[in-house]
Amino acid sequence: MKIDILSDLHFDYYFKQIYSSKVDVRKTYDKYFLKDGREIGDVLVVAGDLGHNNQQNISLLDMIKRIYGYKAIICVLGNHDYCLVNRIMEDDYDDSFARADEMKKLINDKEGIYCLDGDVIEIDGIRFGGAMGWYSSAFSRTYFPLAGIEGMNGMWKVLMPEGKQFKGIKNFDDPYKIELPKIEAVYQKCDVMITHINPSFLAEHISQEYRNNRSTTFYCFNGHEFLKNTTAKHWIFGHTHSSYSYEFEGVQCHVNAYELYKSNMKSIEI
Numbered sequence: 001m002k003i004d005i006l007s008d009l010h011f012d013y014y015f016k017q018i019y020s021s022k023v024d025v026r027k028t029y030d031k032y033f034l035k036d037g038r039e040i041g042d043v044l045v046v047a048g049d050l051g052h053n054n055q056q057n058i059s060l061l062d063m064i065k066r067i068y069g070y071k072a073i074i075c076v077l078g079n080h081d082y083c084l085v086n087r088i089m090e091d092d093y094d095d096s097f098a099r100a101d102e103m104k105k106l107i108n109d110k111e112g113i114y115c116l117d118g119d120v121i122e123i124d125g126i127r128f129g130g131a132m133g134w135y136s137s138a139f140s141r142t143y144f145p146l147a148g149i150e151g152m153n154g155m156w157k158v159l160m161p162e163g164k165q166f167k168g169i170k171n172f173d174d175p176y177k178i179e180l181p182k183i184e185a186v187y188q189k190c191d192v193m194i195t196h197i198n199p200s201f202l203a204e205h206i207s208q209e210y211r212n213n214r215s216t217t218f219y220c221f222n223g224h225e226f227l228k229n230t231t232a233k234h235w236i237f238g239h240t241h242s243s244y245s246y247e248f249e250g251v252q253c254h255v256n257a258y259e260l261y262k263s264n265m266k267s268i269e270i
């Protein structure tokens with residue numbers, strides 16, 4: 001099976017229209033998905049951060065599946081998929097969790113498109129497990145041990161969009177406690193693991209330009225025991241707008257954030 005790897009599509013950064021009937025998807029994506037005559041994979045993995053509008057997200061995912069002929073698209077949600085970015089959204093949803101629940105349902109109601117949230121889905125004998133995951137204080141505690149939790153919260157509110165727009169939490173690592181059991185439920189039952197957040201906080205597994213930055217705390221968690229004991233051969237993540245792979249504890253870890261002129265589609269065979 002050939003798996004195409006993407007994350008951080010951020011649809012609303014690229015498309016103004018909400019509904020796909022008015023969007024020229026091919027004009028934007030052909031030069032990426034079909035670049036240099038490449039052949040489309042069997043399955044597309046999207047490791048979170050679809051965009052800020054649930055209707056637009058599902059509309060475009062559905063169109064990508066039909067246009068490029070994927071057998072399945074497998075997603076997890078990302079931090080941006082929880083954000084309520086304006087007053088209208090704040091009125092529409094009780095909190096960020098309500099928005100994420102709606103997004104998950106819209107995806108799972110479509111044939112061949114899946115949103116993993118502590119679930120495993122099997123496609124042609126390959127088991128995909130996934131959950132958004134969330135960042136913890138691991139990076140900060142290791143590399144910036146003097147930074148207190150209050151300081152981290154202040155930094156998070158200023159630096160990260162979800163610091164203000166994730167409605168229903170107080171601290172930067174609150175969702176980590178919610179996401180951890182979801183990862184525990186699937187990491188030993190799959191061949192490919194997907195999270196939005198990087199499961200290693202070691203500097204050598206962080207994109208070069210962010211290694212010495214305290215805010216990298218908001219981009220990774222301590223998933224080392226999961227990597228050591230998972231049945232997955234590959235772990236796909238997103239969130240950091242980079243494209244690279246590393247191997248840790250025998251697991252191949254990959255990120256390939258969509259950026260039209262900076263990255264290319266990345267694929268693995270399994």
Ligand SMILES: [Fe+2]
Nearest residue numbers: 049078079239
């Ligand atoms: Fe993200």
